[in-house]
Amino acid sequence: xxxxxxxxxxxxxxxxxxxxxxxxxxxxxxxxxxxxxxxxxxxxxxxxxxxxxxxxxxxxxxxxxxxxxxxxxxxxxxxxxxxxxxxxxxxxxxxxxxxxxxxxxxxxxxxxxxxxxxxxxxxxxxxxxxxxxxxxxxxxxxxxxxxxxxxxxxxxxxxxxxxxxxxxxxxxxxxxxxxxxxxxxxxxxxxxxxxxxxxxxxxxxxxxxxxxxxxxxxxxxxxxxxxxxxxxxxxxxxxxxxxxxxxxxxxxxxxxxxxxxxxxxxxxxxxxxxxxxxxxxxxxxxxxxxxxxxxxxxxxxxxxxxxxxxxxxxxxxxxxxxxxxxxxxxxxxxxxxxxxxxxxxxxxxxxxxxxxxxxxxxxxxxxxxxxxxxxxxxxxxxxxxxxxxxxxxxxxxxxxxxxxxxxxxxxxxxxxxxxxxxxxxxxxxxxxxxxxxxxxxxxxxxxxxxxxxxxxxxxxxxxxxxx
Ligand code: ADP
Numbered sequence: 393x394x395x396x397x398x399x400x401x402x403x404x405x406x407x408x409x410x411x412x413x414x415x416x417x418x419x420x421x422x423x424x425x426x427x428x429x430x431x432x433x434x435x436x437x438x439x440x441x442x443x444x445x446x447x448x449x450x451x452x453x454x455x456x457x458x459x460x461x462x463x464x465x466x467x468x469x470x471x472x473x474x475x476x477x478x479x480x481x482x483x484x485x486x487x488x489x490x491x492x493x494x495x496x497x498x499x500x501x502x503x504x505x506x507x508x509x510x511x512x513x514x515x516x517x518x519x520x521x522x523x524x525x526x527x528x529x530x531x532x533x534x535x536x537x538x539x540x541x542x543x544x545x546x547x548x549x550x551x552x553x554x555x556x557x558x559x560x561x562x563x564x565x566x567x568x569x570x571x572x573x574x575x576x577x578x579x580x581x582x583x584x585x586x587x588x589x590x591x592x593x594x595x596x597x598x599x600x601x602x603x604x605x606x607x608x609x610x611x612x613x614x615x616x617x618x619x620x621x622x623x624x625x626x627x628x629x630x631x632x633x634x635x636x637x638x639x640x641x642x643x644x645x646x647x648x649x650x651x652x653x654x655x656x657x658x659x660x661x662x663x664x665x666x667x668x669x670x671x672x673x674x675x676x677x678x679x680x681x682x683x684x685x686x687x688x689x690x691x692x693x694x695x696x697x698x699x700x701x702x703x704x705x706x707x708x709x710x711x712x713x714x715x716x717x718x719x720x721x722x723x724x725x726x727x728x729x730x731x732x733x734x735x736x737x738x739x740x741x742x743x744x745x746x747x748x749x750x751x752x753x754x755x756x757x758x759x760x761x762x763x764x765x766x767x768x769x770x771x772x773x774x775x776x777x778x779x780x781x782x783x784x785x786x787x788x789x790x791x792x793x794x795x796x797x798x799x800x801x802x803x804x805x806x807x808x809x810x811x812x813x814x815x816x817x818x819x820x821x822x823x824x825x826x827x828x829x830x831x832x833x834x835x836x837x838x839x840x841x842x843x844x845x846x847x848x849x850x851x852x853x854x855x856x857x858x859x
């Protein structure tokens with residue numbers, strides 16, 4: 393009798409416990425990730441506040457949230473990138489936590505600090521961790537200290553072009569020059585010789601200053617035809633950190649991910665245990681909490697090299713959710729409430745294979761030029777093993793001011809082959825009219841023999857007929 397009563401009351405107590413921490417979450421983002429976070433909040437019984445720019449009044453996240461606040465004009469520098477406006481919106485609506493999503497202010501340590509000072513919980517890592525990992529060169533040093541293998545390169549920031557030439561000589565060509573504050577696949581150049589360093593150094597410094605607000609550059613060895621392998625982590629405030637396996641994000645165009653899958657076709661169970669363990673060690677070494685990802689390059693000898701740590705939820709998180717059964721966004725919210733992780737490392741088992749295709753409103757036949765405008769018809773695919781995360785609908789107007797990603801299609805299968813067949817079927821079902829999309833491009837990738845074999849690397853798109 394007592395047992396029955398206990399199990400009957402459990403959901404009630406769980407709800408009360410969660411309720412005591414925070415009740416209302418402001419989502420400081422737009423597009424599909426804002427929708428994703430709002431959905432997680434609803435499932436946890438939390439109220440939601442959407443913020444939006446004047447160009448996003450009709451976006452799905454505004455419709456789905458319980459309340460919404462306009463935070464400024466269309467340009468993101470005047471709206472989604474304005475910490476003061478977002479925190480004011482939280483204060484006005486009495487929100488007790490802010491989820492930053494990805495991009496915009498997600499990896500802005502100052503914003504995380506401002507939230508803390510205003511008494512609003514930032515759903516993410518500590519400002520110190522964001523700062524430490526946001527400076528890519530500093531992040532590398534910290535990971536080295538924690539025993540994580542890194543790309544051979546010069547420690548710290550390059551003083552001038554002569555310093556870069558000397559460092560490149562020590563490392564051996566080809567090398568890659570990178571902006572320390574860079575991100576999103578931007579702010580890096582592969583250089584093959586001294587002449588290249590001389591020509592590139594100043595130009596890249598200027599670009600880095602303009603794009604990221606800092607001219608600092610660092611240098612590392614250019615790994616030939618590597619795979620991009622990343623490890624998903626989550627930690628709580630009680631010192632627990634676990635990994636949820638790896639994702640293979642080698643299908644990239646101009647260093648930007650287009651297709652992601654989990655598990656990687658090139659990672660064995662032993663290798664997963666090793667790299668997962670190393671990543672957990674790295675995260676514990678800096679006292680990390682919340683969701684985060686450590687990105688590595690893996691060469692053809694299966695050597696791993698740390699590239700950077702992303703201190704936020706990532707676009708490609710659904711593939712991991714599908715094969716592990718863990719809702720990463722809900723887990724991220726729970727740990728921000730001070731709860732312990734709901735799963736241990738021993739609970740994590742991988743089931744089947746998942747693939748994600750990022751659908752952009754771009755024209756692949758016109759060098760992927762953005763294709764904003766009104767969507768005149770939108771029918772998302774469905775059926776077994778298909779998930780679509782999107783903020784779009786028939787009649788939605790894609791504004792020209794932001795990222796061109798309009799949907800993520802994720803498929804799952806018992807095997808990689810089944811996940812791919814399902815993806816092909818899903819993309820063929822997907823109807824998006826009125827704008828150009830990258831669906832035809834994805835369908836080409838999905839029938840490429842190299843992709844089907846799984847012998848991909850980060851140069852796949854550039855090397856193989858998809859220019
Ligand atoms: P971002 O933060 O802009 O995504 P990353 O450091 O994660 O930058 O690198 C993005 C991509 O650039 C990688 O996935 C890989 O394809 C390429 N890349 C970065 N560093 C190297 C390197 N040392 N050797 C070879 N490719 C690299």
